[in-house]
Amino acid sequence: MAATVTGASGQAGTTGPADTVEQAGATGRNGATTRTVTELADGRELIYYDRGTPPAGRTVADRRPLDAVEPSSEVRLDPMTGAWVTVAAHRQARTYHPPADECPLCPSREGRLSEIPAADYQVAVFENRFPSLAGEPGTHPVPPALDDPLHSRGPGVGRCEVVCFTADHDASFADLDEDRTRLVLDAWTDRTAELSARPGVQQVYCFENRGTEIGVTLAHPHGQVYALPFVPPRTAKMIDRAARHRAATGRNLFDDLVAAERAAAGAENSRTVLAGEHWTAFVPFAARWPYEVHLFPNRRVPDFTGLTEAERAEFPRIYLDLLRRFDGLFGGGDGSGRGSGDGSGSAGDGGGRVRAPYIAAWHQAPAGHEDELALHLELFTVRRTADKLKYLAGTESGMEAFMNDVAPEYAARRLRDLGPTGATAPAGDTATAAATAPTGPTHGEPQR
Ligand SMILES: [Zn+2]
Secondary structure (H helix, E strand, C coil): CHHHHHCCCCCCCCCCCCCEEEECCCCCCCCCEEEEEEECCCCCEEEEEEECCCCCCCCCCCCCCCCCCCCCCEEEECCCCCCEEEECCCCCCCCCCCCCCCCCCCECECCECCCECCCCCCEEEEECCCCCCCCCCCCCCCCCCECCCCCCEEECCCEEEEEECCCCCCCCHHHCCHHHHHHHHHHHHHHHHHHHCCCCCCEEEEEEEECHHHCCCCCCCEEEEEEECCCCHHHHHHHHHHHHHHHHHCCCHHHHHHHHHHHCCCCCCCCEEEECCCEEEECCCCCCCCEEEEEEECCCCCCHHHCCHHHHHHHHHHHHHHHHHHHHCCECCCCCCCCCCCCCCCCCCCCCCECCCEEEEEECCCCCCCCCCCCEEEEEECEEECCEECCCCHHHHHHCCCCCCCCHHHHHHHHHHHCCCCCCCCCCCCCCCCCCCCCCCCCCCCCC
């Protein structure tokens, strides 16, 4: 898919209200993915992704009174750690405040205009109105990079986008069907291809925060894409570790990691959760979080654009399976796939069930590191039990030294036992592993 959409990069959003419909190469059950590029009232880009031919109304105008927002953040280098910090202190006054009870990610209706002018959508991506990163080198209001050993800084160029997974306000990603999940994958792939080609962008980071415990204020199912002008600290460490592994063994670190977890999949203390034909999910050996799963394509690729059609085709089943197991960890897998409807996206339903708050962080190779870095997901929850959260405190926040009181091998066993619907966990009890075996065969089940 990436190859077909890359040609459109740079045209979108630069020529006033656009009306482009492009056939992306990907095909699936419901035909090729198409994208329609248009513009919001303040000039921000909005892209609709549809399976098959998009319905009429994709280019309906945004009728809100919005002034354009000028980007003005800067990035500063911590001279002690080498970590970049984005400083976005100059947020402009908002000129448009949607009432708190009106979701800005739901489709627009007469009398209630949102960020999505269309009356309905499948997947929609738009530029964040108040981004912490925006613009390009050369035209950004913050001066160009200053290279000083103690005070290195530069303009906060890049882009922050919002990805709406569905028009259904009350759904969660885990509630989506495989076809929609494939469409989200196609959107992530398209954003990766387009944003990584932009000047000043070092890495494209796709992620989803789910749950009030993570700080999510909008319950509507959505994720974000950041086009970063620097290599973030966690990626920088991986680059270093991969180089050391290569020097010591002559092999790729991620290849060895995935191979080792797959080889141990049937063993007593296996950390493998799902072993598909093209994807493998496992709890990492030194997991930082109570429940943390890493998902890799079995064949190493630097980013979403490197995936083959076969790998894309298997992804929706694996990813939904994983998210549903997460939802079942604390008794939240009630089979309805629905949250409490209280807007939190993760709270209980009154019966002691708690959907797992999570962060789904997609790691992709930054520019220049495509040879060694591997596309993978790091999915984790800050919840330890149905009534306990893990807070980052003295050791974690102060020293970046994690203390995990859930053994990774135990976490893996619980996730395996939950089954693909996540519905078998005993509500409110995480002290014992779920005893009920999943019903029905799935390819994703680990070999046991
Ligand atoms: Zn909504």
